[in-house]
Amino acid sequence: MQLPTLLVTLAGELILVPVTLLPIINPLSTASIFVSTVGNRRMMAKKLARQIAVNSFVVIVLAMLVGTYVLSLFGISLPVVRIGGGLLVAAAGWRMLGARTDDPPSPAQEQAEAIADAQLEGKSFFPLTFPLTTGPGTIAACITLGTHVESVTPLHLLSGVIVAVGGALLVVGVIYLILRNSIFLVTRLGPTGAVVMQQLVAFVLLCIGIQLMWTGWVDLNHETFAGAA
Numbered sequence: 548m549q550l551p552t553l554l555v556t557l558a559g560e561l562i563l564v565p566v567t568l569l570p571i572i573n574p575l576s577t578a579s580i581f582v583s584t585v586g587n588r589r590m591m592a593k594k595l596a597r598q599i600a601v602n603s604f605v606v607i608v609l610a611m612l613v614g615t616y617v618l619s620l621f622g623i624s625l626p627v628v629r630i631g632g633g634l635l636v637a638a639a640g641w642r643m644l645g646a647r648t649d650d651p652p653s654p655a656q657e658q659a660e661a662i663a664d665a666q667l668e669g670k671s672f673f674p675l676t677f678p679l680t681t682g683p684g685t686i687a688a689c690i691t692l693g694t695h696v697e698s699v700t701p702l703h704l705l706s707g708v709i710v711a712v713g714g715a716l717l718v719v720g721v722i723y724l725i726l727r728n729s730i731f732l733v734t735r736l737g738p739t740g741a742v743v744m745q746q747l748v749a750f751v752l753l754c755i756g757i758q759l760m761w762t763g764w765v766d767l768n769h770e771t772f773a774g775a776a
Contacts, residue, residue: 553702553706556706557706557709557710560692560706560710560714561709561710561713561714561717563692563714564611564692564710564711564713564714564715564717564718565714565717565718565721567688567692567755568607568685568688568689568692568714568718569718569721570748570751570752570755571636571639571684571685571688571752571755572603572680572681572685572718572722573643573748573752574680574721574722574725574726575725575732575744575745575748576643576744576745576748577679577680577722577725577726578725578726578729578732578733579729579733580679581595581596581675581726581729582729582730582733584667584670584675585667585730587730588664589730591664591667592726592727592729592730593727594668595667595668595671595675595726596722596723596726596727596729597723597727598668598671599671599675599676599680599722599723599726600719600720600722600723600726601719602671602672602676602677602680602681603676603680603681603715603718603719603722604715604716604719606676606677606681606685606686606689607681607685607689607711607714607715607718607719608711608712608715610685610686610689610690610693611689611690611692611693611707611710611711611714611715612693612707612708612711614686614689614690614693615690615693618690624767624770625690625691625763625766626762626763626764626766626767626770627763627767628687628690628691628763629687629691629759629760629762629763629766630759630760630763630764630767631687631763632683632684632686632687632688632690632691632756632759632763633687633755633756633757633758633759633760633761633762633763634756634760635682635683635684635687635756636684636687636688636752636753636755636756636759637752637753637755637756637757637759637760638756639682639684639752639756640749640750640751640752640753640754640755640756641749641753643745643746643748643749643752644746644749644750644753680722684756687759688759691759692710692714693707693711
């Protein structure tokens with residue numbers, strides 16, 4: 548493969564990572580939950596956003612680089628992962644579309660200011676990173692995106708690592724910026740803006756889930772027919 552063609556392919560795969568993962572992660576929707584957790588403590592919000600971004604980076608890169616090998620260890624095929632991940636993503640989108648928007652504040656929201664900083668830091672991985680930010684649907688999508696890392700060709704292996712690391716940096720950069728400024732964003736959006744944004748992202752999420760299931764179904768049928776032949 549010529550260098551210009553390789554660079555174009557690499558750029559396309561790199562952009563595909565945030566385009567695929569950000570609607571699934573939906574950091575704008577996460578921002579409202581994040582604010583209900585940290586309250587109005589802006590310095591704590593910045594610190595916690597940075598930690599969540601670091602945790603998310605590790606989860607995304609590991610899922611893209613070693614996810615397929617873990618599946619091989621347990622004998623799970625990639626089409627099955629696509630179908631399962633698609634079901635999770637579509638279910639999440641469907642729940643968001645049908646979620647009530649007039650629920651009263653929860654006790655956690657009302658008592659956010661009472662949570663100690665040390666307790667908040669202890670929640671940075673669970674549940675704020677997993678499953679709130681990088682849940683099962685995100686991990687399934689990461690495994691699908693990282694399938695080309697299986698190649699034994701050194702050049703393709705290197706490009707796979709570049710795509711995984713570079714794409715993860717783009718994703719977590721967006722996550723960090725949104726969570727860091729979540730108090731301002733939630734205030735500016737207001738209740739109506741937050742609902743509109745949530746519904747738009749939910750519909751996109753539902754479509755992504757259906758597309759993942761369809762791709763997995765097509766690949767599964769192709770493998771079945773190829774094995775029968």
